[in-house]
Amino acid sequence: MTMATVQTPPKISAQGVNVFYGDTHAVDNVSLDLYQDEVTALIGPSGCGKSTFLRCLNRMNDTIADCRVSGQILLDDEDIYASQIDVVQLRARVGMVFQKPNPFPKSIYDNVAYGPRIHGLADTREDLDEIVAVSLEKAGLWDEVKDRLDHLGTTLSGGQQQRLCIARAIAIDPEVILMDEPCSALDPIATAKVEALIEELKGGYAIILVTHSMQQAARISQKTAFFHLGQLIEFGDTTQIFTSPTSGRTRDYITGRLV
Amino acid sequence: MTSLPNLKKRWGRPQVQRRLRRRYIYERIFRMLGLAAIGVAGLALATLIVSVGKNAFGGFVQTSIDVDIYLNPEDLRPSSARYRHDFAERVESADMRKLLADALERQFPDIDTDSERRRALQLFSLQARRTLRDYITATPEKIGQTVRMRLLASDDVDQVVKGNIDPRVPESDRRVKDKELAWLAALRADGRISRQLSTTFFTGGDSREPEIAGIFGAIIGSVLTLLVTLLTAFPIGTLAAIYLEEFSPQNRLTAFIEVNINNLAAVPSIVFGLLGLSLFLSILELPRSSPLVGGLTLALMTLPTIIIASRASLRAVPQGLRTAAQGLGASPMQVVFHHVVPSAMPGILTGTIIGLSRGLGETAPLLMIGMVAFVVSTPNALTDAATVLPVQIFLWADSPERAFVEKTSAAILVLLGFLLAVNALAVWLRQRFEVHIPD
């Protein structure tokens, strides 16, 4: 397994990425390869730049006024910061689930159907119905909402909203899924469902997952990257990071001593 | 880590209790001040409604006098000078004054001079002769009979009947003299004086005769003018706001534009009238006094309000909504028109309606573009000469006849009704577009 992935080229390759918010140096010279069929966990203390780095991968940082990104990020060997890249298409290929649930103030159905609609992915009404149902099913929300698809997505509970956002993201079948603490508002049952979903999605997608739960990282990721103060301290196989980290800071963080 | 000071002990101090009591007192004072403010506002509103309403009621009703008129065939013969064979034309040329004056003479045997006949005739509105003529044209079979007709009284009579003319004032200071008062008393004793809801007020245009002056022309003028304002200011204003807020780069030029828009909102409305005068009348040579020019001028005035309100409500749309749509690969336009604008719609509409309400009540800029003219006819097109409700109110308030005081109040009531309707529409639209946005 590990042998095979090493030989295939990386899905995303970040080289020397720096991010500044005005004068704040939020991500400091990070280089990282992310592979298809793998879950990569980004861990690190709060404020270390995990979300910022994640947002570079689908250029969501473009929308922040005083944010500057330098370095190179290749998606399938193509520089996503090159001038000929269509950011809108890029974001359809690299989907994102945000740290804070942000459903549209529309019905549950329309929330999930929005992506397929604007990209013209459904040919018929039945087609769209199926995409919506399967996406909700995968996100572990179908049973709870199947009788009230016309209710506002914003009336769901926080955890349900987050799963709705996951369903919305996978409904357009992206190649890469960026997840920023998708389970931070979920109960253990829903968390297990999302983890099962990630497990299932792994084949065919590259998944990058920011998490504060060491157990979660250990359970479902194949690679782990440890960030501290904007720098990538250590990156490698999850088992190796959790059993024999090379950096003392990584060891301290994993064992709960680094604050 | 340093430890907190002993807060337990501090909680027990008398200062804490005093502070709590003081807080309660402040709460109560604030609530009372709030109630007082609402009370004052309510009182002011009630005073306005009562004072306007009291007068306005008179403006909605008009006095009529019942008279027995002998439709004398002699007076309706073809005149000897010219042979007329068309009946309508003959009635047209017949002297309705004579028919009416003869009837009055029978009613009041004390009339014997020509000048008294004239004074008796002046009990009636000019409209009375038209009513009589129309009646004869419509029912020629009644010629030769005596018919009882209900004819519109003049504005002076109307004022006497409504008690607005004090008979104790010396005769020389009164518009209605003792003679007329005596005639009216006799008519009243006979039960010939009545008051009806004035349909002319709601269906007619302006007139020099207060008893037949109507508000309809001004209503249509206002509607047409506001339609032009809405159709120009709303799209231009919202598109400008959307562009400035969502698409434009933040640079010196946009900052400069923003400052200017904010300043324009504070410019006195008459200045927009001057702008409209030079732009639409002098340069573009559009028709004067027309709803088209009035509407465009009000649109100039309303634009800053709409832009500022729209921008504020666009800015209030949570950023998460934009990032959510962007994250799904929505294009900037899709983000804005699928998500941001619908969420901002209630605020945008509120701003638009506030602007329109202001336009509905505006007089000064319209005076500048000639909408102050005396317009009798109801406008049929955007380019017809027209007047609007507030200008009509202004014109009537300026008229010397006592009867126009009532008309003015009645027109104010109609204008207030319109404002209420526009605002009710705003509330309805706001609720219709209201969406629940998570924070």
Ligand SMILES: Nc1ncnc2c1ncn2[C@@H]1O[C@H](COP(=O)(O)OP(=O)(O)OP(=O)(O)O)[C@@H](O)[C@H]1O
């Ligand atoms: N929009 C922004 N403008 C300015 N500074 C920002 C912005 N977003 C993040 N930062 C700064 O960048 C640094 C990294 O933030 P980031 O959100 O990436 O942290 P994080 O690792 O995701 O933390 P958490 O685990 O708490 O979500 C922080 O110091 C933060 O203050």
Ligand SMILES: [Mg+2]
């Ligand atoms: Mg974060």
